[in-house]
Structures are given as C-alpha cells and as structure tokens.
Amino acid sequence: MARRVAIVNNKGGVGKTTVAVRLAEGLAKEGKRVLVVDMDPQGNASEMLGWTYDPELKPPTISQAIKANTEGAARGVIQPIGWDAPYAGHIALAPATLKLENRMAEAGLSCAWRRLVTALDGADDHVDFTLFDCPPSVFHLTQLALAAAHDVVIVTEADIYAIEAAKRVRAFVEDRAPKDLANPTLTLRGVVINALTATAVQAEQRDSARRIFGDLIWDPSIKHRTSLAEAGTDAVPLTDPRCAEPRAMFELLTQTFLKAVPSA
Known part of the structure; x- marks a missing residue:
C-alpha cells in the first residue's frame, strides 16, 4: 500500500493544489510513483x-x-495525466468534477467516512505515495481523505487567517481524527508556507507561524512567483526556463518531504 498524505487547510486560496501537484512532480522526478487523488x-x-x-x-x-463503496473501486478511475514530460508516467490521477459534491449528502450514512478507504483498498498498491488534494474545509470530503491518510501536510500563507485555519486543522488531526475517524496513527508531518512575498507584514506572519508550529514548518518556504501561477493555469510541468526558481524551490521541498514522511 502507498504512503498516503493529505494536503489540507481549512482556508481556501492558500495554494494546497499547487503544493500537491508540484510535490507530485518533484517526487516523480525522484523516480517515485505517485497517485494524486483530487478530493x-x-x-x-x-x-x-x-x-x-x-x-x-x-x-x-x-x-x-x-x-460504489466496494473494495478497490478506485482502480477503475485512475488515469494518466496530460503532461508532456519524461517523468509524467510516474504520476497517475484519480480526477474530480463538481459531481464530487454529491458525496457530501451522504455524510450522515453509516460509516460514510470510510468509503474512500474502501475504494482505495488495493488500488494504490502500485505507487509509492498517494497525495490527497483536499477542499478548503475539515468537513466530509476532507474527512474521507483524513480517514484514509497516514500523514497530513498543512499548506498556509503568511497570513493571520490562513494561520488560524492551519491551527484548526492541527487541532482536528490531533484531537478528533483518532476517535471520530478511527485513525489514531494519523500524523501531522509538516506545514508549508506558500506564496511568500518580501514584505514586512509577511515576514512578521511567517515568524508567527514558526513560533506556533515550531519544527513542523518545512523549508524552503515557497515564494510568490508569477511563473508558478502561470504554469498551473497552463497545466504544464515546471520544465519551462521561466520556471527555474519555482522548480528549484519545489525540488528542495521534495527533499524535505522525503525526509519527513516515512516510506510505505
């Protein structure tokens, strides 16, 4: 079974998806096989x-x-990605559309939070890491991922509201997930500061995050770069020469990931 990692924050717009996708890219470049589950x-x-x-x-x-709520159902939805890159074959995708919202209505069904666990049973045995890109909440869709995950990585910005939301995620993982999601070994492995700008306010909030989360803060912080946003919008890997700095940042972050997250 793959090592499963949920990428989470309770606030939207902090760059969870960017970090999930670029970590998948960095891991693939390291020769790791990665499944991205879009939640x-x-x-x-x-x-x-x-x-x-x-x-x-x-x-x-x-x-x-x-x-489907049947063992291994995710096998039938895993698909290749659309990138043209030598390492693209190392990344697979369980995609999402707006119809995923329909699963929210099933939150009250018996053991509904176990359905992703069931769907993935045996379906991700062929990969090294499964990364869950979670929505900006700790409600049902995120809980499905947290019930299935071994580890959690929080993505935040150097912003007071994003940091407060990150604290809520940490509290949920540490206090509620062991009992409510029957996942007592779920572990917060790190906090990524994303979209950092060179302002005094951002520096102050970055330092505040370091005081709050201590050694959980991963290096490097990801600086705000237009080329990174454009690569995401264009749905391309970070192979363009314009993306040299973001590519280097995520290569370093991938090394931090590999040190912090146990192998399967």
Missing part, C-alpha cells in the same frame, strides 16, 4: 495535471469510486 469538487488538481473531462466519453472520477 476537491473544483477539480483544480485534475486540470493542473492536464486532465480534461470529456462529456461524451464520461471518464470515471473519484466520486464514482466513493459512491
């Missing part, structure tokens, strides 16, 4: 990895695998 109905990770929903072919998505 956000917006489907941004799916799009960023070059996947497009075809309404005529109607490709299966993670929503259908969760709904």
